Amino acid sequence: MTTGVNGTKVIGFGHYQPSKVLTNEDLAKMVDTNDEWIVSRVGIKERRIAEHESVADMATAAAEMALSKSGLTAEDIDIVVVATCSAIDRVPNVASTVAARLGVASPAAMDVNTACSGFSHAVAVADHAIRAGSATKAVVVGVEKLSDFTDWTDRSTAVLFGDGAGAVVLTGVEDGEEPGVGPVVWGSVPEMSTAVRITAEDPHIKQDGQSVFRWATTTLAPLARKTAEAADVKIEDVGAVVFHQANLRIIEGIAKRLGADNAVIAKDIVGSGNTSAASVPLALSKMIEAGEVPSGAPILLFAFGGGLTYAGQIIRCP
Numbered sequence: 300m301t302t303g304v305n306g307t308k309v310i311g312f313g314h315y316q317p318s319k320v321l322t323n324e325d326l327a328k329m330v331d332t333n334d335e336w337i338v339s340r341v342g343i344k345e346r347r348i349a350e351h352e353s354v355a356d357m358a359t360a361a362a363e364m365a366l367s368k369s370g371l372t373a374e375d376i377d378i379v380v381v382a383t384c385s386a387i388d389r390v391p392n393v394a395s396t397v398a399a400r401l402g403v404a405s406p407a408a409m410d411v412n413t414a415c416s417g418f419s420h421a422v423a424v425a426d427h428a429i430r431a432g433s434a435t436k437a438v439v440v441g442v443e444k445l446s447d448f449t450d451w452t453d454r455s456t457a458v459l460f461g462d463g464a465g466a467v468v469l470t471g472v473e474d475g476e477e478p479g480v481g482p483v484v485w486g487s488v489p490e491m492s493t494a495v496r497i498t499a500e501d502p503h504i505k506q507d508g509q510s511v512f513r514w515a516t517t518t519l520a521p522l523a524r525k526t527a528e529a530a531d532v533k534i535e536d537v538g539a540v541v542f543h544q545a546n547l548r549i550i551e552g553i554a555k556r557l558g559a560d561n562a563v564i565a566k567d568i569v570g571s572g573n574t575s576a577a578s579v580p581l582a583l584s585k586m587i588e589a590g591e592v593p594s595g596a597p598i599l600l601f602a603f604g605g606g607l608t609y610a611g612q613i614i615r616c617p
């Protein structure tokens with residue numbers, strides 16, 4: 300039997316966004332849409348598109364930043380978990396490429412595909428592995444290049460998505476130290492399994508927007524509350540909330556129902572669009588970099604997406 304530790308904590312955050320900006324005005328020249336519709340229905344002003352970067356390029360850049368902020372080096376890492384649904388190659392997985400480029404010697408290296416909720420799933424996989432004693436230090440990435448799977452002639456989806464990556468480094472807590480990563484609350488809705496899809500028959504992202512919107516606005520607030528309770532954190536003590544950045548109306552609606560009145564609410568969607576598995580770690584890393592979250596404050600993460608899958612946990616700001 301291997302023995303692990305009592306919990307894990309996040310010690311480094313990183314992110315990467317491509318330099319190409321695609322504004323609502325740019326999109327209005329490509330499809331029959333306009334800034335007013337996009338801003339009022341979804342809240343997006345612009346998004347970043349990867350012209351030259353691959354999924355692995357963006358994942359590696361975000362991981363490098365997280366690693367350098369953590370004070371660790373590649374030699375310390377023994378597990379790499381990458382959440383993505385937009386890798387073009389089936390093999391090798393993105394995690395193996397990221398590990399090779401970082402120079403990690405012999406890590407467990409795996410991809411997790413739960414679409415937009417992937418990052419919290421990946422954090423849970425790494426947290427569980429470290430607590431079980433199967434690993435000691437993890438790089439966890441959420442990365443997406445949905446522009447490869449976007450139908451640029453379909454206005455109902457072309458305006459929604461963007462590319463990017465976010466990453467964290469996890470390590471075990473010391474004896475007697477409180478865990479900095481709370482229990483995961485995760486699950487899925489099998490009867491809505493095709494509500495968000497990229498299929499072999501039509502390799503473009505499609506969704507039943509209204510039914511997902513209804514599900515999200517009625518279901519997510521209680522799940523987010525359960526996530527805080529699982530970590531023994533009161534909603535009024537939450538310092539920041541990072542929901543999946545799919546629609547500003549959903550984010551603001553859930554935040555209001557949740558009553559996290561003292562928390563900073565991530566609204567990275569305005570400048571980044573919906574970056575699927577990257578949306579939570581990207582918004583999170585930018586918030587930390589901007590100094591928007593007080594040290595030690597609980598941060599509530601919660602995401603949902605294709606599958607229909609969902610997952611979230613509380614993490615503590617270092």
Ligand SMILES: CC(C)(COP(=O)(O)OP(=O)(O)OC[C@H]1O[C@@H](n2cnc3c(N)ncnc32)[C@H](O)[C@@H]1OP(=O)(O)O)[C@@H](O)C(=O)NCCC(=O)NCCS
Nearest residue numbers: 332333336340341415454455458508509511512545546604
């Ligand atoms: C996708 C979403 C923004 C669409 O907003 P909506 O208010 O439901 O809009 P609808 O699809 O009902 O379309 C309303 C009208 O706007 C039109 N429309 C759609 N996209 C448009 C665009 N980009 N510009 C202008 N008009 C558009 C539609 O054709 C429709 O026109 P009609 O009434 O003449 O038929 C919204 O449903 C949503 O965010 N759903 C949740 C998505 C989500 O969270 N996914 C998670 C997994 S990533």
